[in-house]
Amino acid sequence: MKNLFLSTAMLLSVVCFGQKPDVAVGKATYQYIHIRDTTNRDKPYKETMALLLGRNASVYRSVTKQQQEEEMANQVARQVKSAPDPNHLALTITGPGPVSTDEYYQYINNKKLYVEEQVINYYLTEEPLPTIKWAIKPDTMSFGTLHAQKATTRFKGRDYTAWFCTELPFHNGPWKLSGLPGLIVEAYDAKKEVVFKFMGFEDVSKLNQTILPPADDIKTTPQDLARLKEARVKDPAGFSKAAHGGGQQRRNTNSFMSSIDPSKIASINIVKSTSDNNRINNNPIELPEKK
Numbered sequence: 001m002k003n004l005f006l007s008t009a010m011l012l013s014v015v016c017f018g019q020k021p022d023v024a025v026g027k028a029t030y031q032y033i034h035i036r037d038t039t040n041r042d043k044p045y046k047e048t049m050a051l052l053l054g055r056n057a058s059v060y061r062s063v064t065k066q067q068q069e070e071e072m073a074n075q076v077a078r079q080v081k082s083a084p085d086p087n088h089l090a091l092t093i094t095g096p097g098p099v100s101t102d103e104y105y106q107y108i109n110n111k112k113l114y115v116e117e118q119v120i121n122y123y124l125t126e127e128p129l130p131t132i133k134w135a136i137k138p139d140t141m142s143f144g145t146l147h148a149q150k151a152t153t154r155f156k157g158r159d160y161t162a163w164f165c166t167e168l169p170f171h172n173g174p175w176k177l178s179g180l181p182g183l184i185v186e187a188y189d190a191k192k193e194v195v196f197k198f199m200g201f202e203d204v205s206k207l208n209q210t211i212l213p214p215a216d217d218i219k220t221t222p223q224d225l226a227r228l229k230e231a232r233v234k235d236p237a238g239f240s241k242a243a244h245g246g247g248q249q250r251r252n253t254n255s256f257m258s259s260i261d262p263s264k265i266a267s268i269n270i271v272k273s274t275s276d277n278n279r280i281n282n283n284p285i286e287l288p289e290k291k
Helices: 002-009 063-082 222-234 236-243
Strands: 028-032 045-053 057-062 088-094 101-109 110-120 122-126 135-143 146-155 158-165 184-191 194-204 217-220 265-271
Touching: 028 184, 045 063, 057 063, 063 088, 110 222, 122 222, 135 158, 146 184, 217 222
Parallel strands: 088 265, 122 217
Antiparallel strands: 028 045, 028 194, 045 057, 057 101, 101 110, 110 122, 135 146, 146 158, 158 184, 184 194
């Protein structure tokens, strides 16, 4: 397995990431609803997502993932603080539920899409920003105080309806959706198997949040990353062992846990997550086009 991992890693190509940091001025929040398990349609996968928007760039990522990590940190902090013996810690932690780990960076002016994926380590791939052929319709709809217009398209194997708001002068949208003359505030496919439901928009210009992929991401290509994933499928345990120790900051690791002396931890009990989401995904968001 070690040789397989090393030979696969050698295929990783350096992608020239020349984009400049952008400062976020707005944030749109969505409820992402996806029927991932077609044998259990009455229990769709649900997750809160955020689209952080700058003048040129945006990043779409999971809010639920961040909330889970913060709650795990709080659980550990409370137990350490109240422990009768700080040198003999017995910790109980609620395990995380299924969440989206991928992050999507759209650069509208440069027509680039960068996707950060976690395969033990964090990898960053570059591809052209999708050119989506939208058909703008006369239909309108209000989302609170925002007025939106309808557009339709065929994209990644699905027929989508999107509602865009010209009052919000961004050409971005959730996931890989983009290219309309206003922010995409809501979108869904014809079967309502994939839904990006609008939850709100806020001005974040005073927070000084930067939009730029982490500097320690490993740059590669979609093709080479696919080979790496194949290596993981063939031998998950061996892959995990070989992939650790890459020098990356473990951004998903509980930061409070990393500050505790491991010799003081007597036991860690992981309680099953209370999330309703299951891990089955037989209906991926991207489908092959019919020939």
